[in-house]
Amino acid sequence: MIDLRSDTVTRPTPAMRAAMAEAPVGDDVLGDDPSVIAFQRAVAERAGKPAALLFPSGTQSNLAALLAHCQRGDEYIAGQQAHTYKYEGGGAAVLGSIQPQPIAHAEDGSLPLEAIAAAIKPVDVHFARTRLLALENTIGGKVLDPGYVTAATDLAREHGLATHLDGARLFNAVVASDTPLAELCAPFDSVSLCFSKGLGAPIGSVLVGPAPLIEAARRWRKMLGGGMRQAGIIAAACHHVLDHHVAALADDHRRAARLAEGLAGIDGVEVLSRATNMVFLRVPQADTAPLKAWLRERGILIEVLYATRLVTHRDLDDADIERVIEAVGDYFVNR
Numbered sequence: 001m002i003d004l005r006s007d008t009v010t011r012p013t014p015a016m017r018a019a020m021a022e023a024p025v026g027d028d029v030l031g032d033d034p035s036v037i038a039f040q041r042a043v044a045e046r047a048g049k050p051a052a053l054l055f056p057s058g059t060q061s062n063l064a065a066l067l068a069h070c071q072r073g074d075e076y077i078a079g080q081q082a083h084t085y086k087y088e089g090g091g092a093a094v095l096g097s098i099q100p101q102p103i104a105h106a107e108d109g110s111l112p113l114e115a116i117a118a119a120i121k122p123v124d125v126h127f128a129r130t131r132l133l134a135l136e137n138t139i140g141g142k143v144l145d146p147g148y149v150t151a152a153t154d155l156a157r158e159h160g161l162a163t164h165l166d167g168a169r170l171f172n173a174v175v176a177s178d179t180p181l182a183e184l185c186a187p188f189d190s191v192s193l194c195f196s197k198g199l200g201a202p203i204g205s206v207l208v209g210p211a212p213l214i215e216a217a218r219r220w221r222k223m224l225g226g227g228m229r230q231a232g233i234i235a236a237a238c239h240h241v242l243d244h245h246v247a248a249l250a251d252d253h254r255r256a257a258r259l260a261e262g263l264a265g266i267d268g269v270e271v272l273s274r275a276t277n278m279v280f281l282r283v284p285q286a287d288t289a290p291l292k293a294w295l296r297e298r299g300i301l302i303e304v305l306y307a308t309r310l311v312t313h314r315d316l317d318d319a320d321i322e323r324v325i326e327a328v329g330d331y332f333v334n335r
C-alpha cells in the first residue's frame with residue numbers, strides 16, 4: 001500500500017526495534033527509567049528548554065500544557081484550524097473548564113496580530129481571563145514566518161499571556177527552514193513535539209518548558225492516565241528517531257514538491273498548497289469519493305475527510321510518488 005493519509009502511518013525500522021529491545025528500563029512513574037531520563041534530557045537540551053516530559057500522544061501533551069498554563073475560567077487563543085482547538089475533542093474545555101478563543105487564520109497559517117490583540121479581553125467580571133496564546137508550527141504543512149512568531153509572542157507577553165507552541169511537526173520546520181530546534185522554540189514558554197509523525201516512532205510526544213510548568217504537567221499527565229511504567233521502550237524508539245531520522249525529512253519535502261508538481265499538470269486537479277510534507281488538492285466535489293475508491297483499488301490510500309490532503313513520509317520512495325501521479329492522471333482520463 002502507498003499510504004498518503006498521514007505521516008503517522010510509518011512503521012518502526014529494524015534498527016529502531018533493536019534500540020527498543022535493548023533499552024534499559026525502570027518505572028518512569030517513580031522517576032527511575034534511565035532511557036526516559038536520557039531521552040527527556042536530550043530533547044530539553046536540543047529544544048533549549050530546562051525540562052522535558054514524555055507523553056503517549058501529542059493530544060495529551062498539548063492538553064497537559066493547557067491545563068498547566070490555565071486555570072478553570074481562563075481562556076486560550078488559538079487558530080480555528082488549530083489541533084488544540086479543533087482536533088482534540090474539546091479536551092481543554094471538557095476536562096479543564098478552559099475556554100478556547102478561536103481566531104481565523106491568514107493564508108499563511110498565522111493568526112493576524114490585530115485579531116489576537118482584539119481577542120485579548122480586559123480584566124472585567126464579564127470576561128474569561130485571557131491567559132495563553134497557542135500557535136502551531138507547521139500548520140497545514142506551512143512553516144510560520146519567524147518574524148511573525150516573534151511579533152505574536154511579544155504581543156502576548158505585553159498583555160501578560162503565556163505562550164505555547166503545538167510543534168507536532170516542528171522538526172519539519174527545522175529542516176525546511178534550516179533553523180535549529182532551540183531557535184524555533186525560544187519565543188515560546190512551552191512546546192509540544194511529536195516523534196510519531198514524520199520522524200517515524202510508533203508512540204511518543206514530548207512537552208518542553210520551564211521546570212515548574214513541566215512539574216505541573218507531570219501531575220496532569222498522571223491524572224490523564226499518561227503515567228507509563230517501563231516507558232524506556234518508547235523513549236528508546238523516540239531517541240533513535242531524534243538521532244537518526246531528522247535530516248531525512250528533507251526527502252519527504254522533496255517528494256511532496258514532486259507530487260504537487262506532477263498533480264498540478266493533471267486536468268481536473270487543483271493544487272491548493274504544498275508546504276513541507278503536505279499537499280492539499282481540490283478536485284470536483286463529485287470526483288472526491290470515486291477518486292479515493294479508484295486509488296484504493298490501485299493500492300493507494302488518501303484522506304478526503306476534511307480536505308483532499310496527501311502527506312509524504314519516510315515509508316514512501318520516489319517510485320511511489322510517480323505511481324500516485326500516474327494513477328490520479330489515469331482516473332481523470334478514464335472517468
Ligand SMILES: *Cc1c(COP(=O)(O)O)cnc(C)c1O
Nearest residue numbers: 057058059060083136166168194
Ligand atoms: C498529530 C498532531 C498532534 C497530536 O496528535 P496525537 O495523534 O495525539 O499524537 C497535535 N498537533 C498536531 C498539529 C498534530 O498534527
